[in-house]
Amino acid sequence: MQIYPSPQPVVPVRRIRYFIFLKDIFVLAVTTFGGVQVHLAMMLDRLVTKRRYLTEAELLELYALCQVLPGPTSTQTITAIGFKIGGPNLAYLSLLVWVMPSVLIMTAAAIGVYYLERHHLSLHFARFIQPMAVGLLIVAGYRIGRKVVTNRLTLLLTAVAALAAYIFRSPYMTPIVIACGGVITGLTYQKQEKMAKTPLRIQWANFFLWLGVLIVAALLGHFTRLLPVRLFENFYRNGSLVFGGGQVLTPILYNEFVAFKHYLTREEFLTGFGLVQAIPGPVFAFASYIGALSMRGDGFHGQLLGSLVSTAGIFLPGTFLIFFVYRFWGQLKQYRPVRASLEGINAASTGLTAAAAVALFEPMAPHWPSVAVVLATILLLEFTRTPAYWLILGGLALGVVF
Incomplete structure (x- = not known):
């Protein structure tokens, strides 16, 4: 009688990607000093150049949008990126991890x-x-x-x-x-x-x-x-x-x-x-x-x-x-x-x-x-x-x- 190994649970690739994204947001939260201009530069480096969650043009467009809205520009940009990648749930988690x-x-x-x-x-x-x-x-x-x-x-x-x-x-x-x-x-x-x-x-x-x-x-x-x-x-x-x-x-x-x-x-x-x-x-x-x-x-x-x-x-x-x-x-x-x-x-x-x-x-x-x-x-x-x-x-x- 041949015994087959029980199937292992498969973690969705998307969920792993979201976890890595939240980890990157946490790294930004504890290393970005100096205000919104420095925040933008570090977002470009980590989220665009290293991880390629979005393009540079997409990030700059989101940043421009958040600048014309009331509220914290860096926080809204982080939230908008989370929304773009994974919808409202990831956006709220991104907000929490960032602040x-x-x-x-x-x-x-x-x-x-x-x-x-x-x-x-x-x-x-x-x-x-x-x-x-x-x-x-x-x-x-x-x-x-x-x-x-x-x-x-x-x-x-x-x-x-x-x-x-x-x-x-x-x-x-x-x-x-x-x-x-x-x-x-x-x-x-x-x-x-x-x-x-x-x-x-x-x-x-x-x-x-x-x-x-x-x-x-x-x-x-x-x-x-x-x-x-x-x-x-x-x-x-x-x-x-x-x-x-x-x-x-x-x-x-x-x-x-x-x-x-x-x-x-x-x-x-x-x-x-x-x-x-x-x-x-x-x-x-x-x-x-x-x-x-x-x-x-x-x-x-x-x-x-x-x-x-x-x-x-x-x-x-x-x-x-x-x-x-x-x-x-x-x-x-x-x-x-x-x-x-x-x-x-x-x-x-x-x-x-x-x-x-x-x-x-x-x-x-x-x-x-x-x-x-x-x-x-x-x-x-x-x-x-x-x-x-x-x-x-x-x-x-x-x-x-x-």
Whole structure:
């Protein structure tokens, strides 16, 4: 009697490929320092050149699409690549793998800061980080401005947005300023090149999901007054409005959580902002730090809950929107007003960054050591190739030594 070996389970090749893809995303999550431009370069190297998940042209097109959507550009690009390769399930897994390392680090940083404060231990080791963070924000605003302020209209929009945000320090100014900027330049669409048009075929499910979560969160936050619900709504709203990445998000969060609601002190905010520059992954993980400190009064578990709802709130809108727009982006960009509005949105975002930089620098102005650190940070970033994370790590080291 001949005995045949029992058949071995066959693991689908596609599943193995998805696992390798997620492993590559994790490698990027723990090694990509330096912001969205560096993230793109490393995505090109690992996902295109080494693995060939997609072509360079496909990656650059996805990146361009994510740049014109609100939300974290790098995170949306990673999510869109996962969607392209394996659909919604792989996209959500890609999102989790990409954000988890930086979220855990920033949550731990918030818990550590609160521990030091509760035990009356000094945060003086971070004294160089705070003015360095202001220097980073000034340089980021300047670099963004050089790209988006290209004519008198965008210069005027930037100045008006900065003045409005500086005078009226309310989170409600953010959507107003951004919307006005987009509408004003959208009216100048005649300057845009005409493109051949095809009828739009829109699948609305993810749009209604995005809008539904926004409305339900706002209503629940208003009627329940529960802090976790309000934190989720705050970050979800901000994540739905931020164009231009993490550097533009920073002034919006400062206005809402420091200047307006006083959930954090200015020193705590700047310490967190400096630290998030020194870790790999998305700058939007700063939300995890803010959420954890906002719920410090509820103990350790409250801090974890604050981090969780804030992280979900800041990253979900961009994910829903990329799922929605990705399917018809090729048709949408044919319309000139859509392309023209991006100019005003970017100019208004630059103005918001400038207003936040001024507001953060004002208390430091009378103290020459802080001013010196701000100026040194600006000069090192502009005239050397020193990465921002090395500056932050060096500032931490100096703070500990001295």
